[in-house]
Amino acid sequence: MRIKLTFVADEIYAELKKDILNHKFKREEKISVEYVMRRFNVCRPFAMDALENLVETGLLSFDYKILTTDYADFRLISRLKMTFYNLNYAVQKLEEKDVPVCFDCLKQELMKTKLAVREQNFDVLTSGIRNFYGCMIEHTEMPSLEKNTDYLIALLISLEKEDRQAFFNVQARGIIDYLDTLIDSLDKREFEKCHQTLNQFYVHNVNLLFGS
Template sequence: MRNKLTFVADEIYAEMKKDILNHKFEREEQITGDYIARRFNVCRPFATEVLENLVETGLLSYSYKVHTVSEADFRFMSRIKMTFYNLSYAVQKLEEKDVPVCFDCLKQELTKIKLAAHEQNLEAFIAGIQNFYGCMIEHTEMPSLENNIKYLIDTLIFFGKRKRRYIFQSYRLWCDRLFK
């Protein structure tokens, strides 16, 4: 059962998302917890949860500045994130199998991916993801991941030149969730 805090935060999130995508805020405009608390007459925990949800979905940056202002950008971020969430599920399945050899391979590829993301090197980033997925597919026995990798790589290549920062932000969000 969902608690009241989450339910209220979800309603406020939906309203804020609508406002952001309807251009009621400018790109890079900062949204504060105080603004949300005052506007929706809620306490700080509600406002903070809303801000965190907006960051998680790519609408705000980590500093709570408007990051995505178009529906197309939002859909793009959502697609990339869903692919990374599917990968998180595969990692959980792998943990259940307890395959130590694969974890060494995954850690090595994650290090390469993190370095490529830090350097914003899209080619190295894509190669690392391909290798990471290859290891996951081999050891999880989840061939459906092959569709994910094809979609992810095609999307990264297609959007990589003009949406590079979204790609790397999605990756950082995925890592934050996966390695809490």
């Protein structure tokens, strides 16, 4: 477990974030721990804390390479992160209820999305995902998830327009796999696995947008 973010590391994070978004670094350029230590004259734990926070924010990849220097892209990443943060919170609410929940509606919507991917029907796919979120809202009483649906659908529209064939053959199938794992884990009340799946799904989507 990494050391809790301190005031010093927070200041370093803010400075590096400003520099990244002001294009003082290039996309895919790596910011090393040693660079941060030298520049800010701090020890390794402070440097790593600042870099890990940039990773969590979505500006850096896990190997500390810059994913984007564009502020509009950063806002998109932030919205995407909030989508999956809220889904994680929804899973936590289900866990806290500690009562059996029927996930038949989620399974039905997943079947629709699988068929939509097979037939390459984008409208049915996005409709199934919206309904999937609607079921999550019903189970968790979290209407805030509705706005998150819009962000996720906007991402899917962008990916489908960029390369329709790749979207259905690779990206949409990846989404189905994650949703399949999520539902299976919810059904078995394996909540830790749910959180892990959602975190992996978030990273997967950021890489789809900005990965090399």
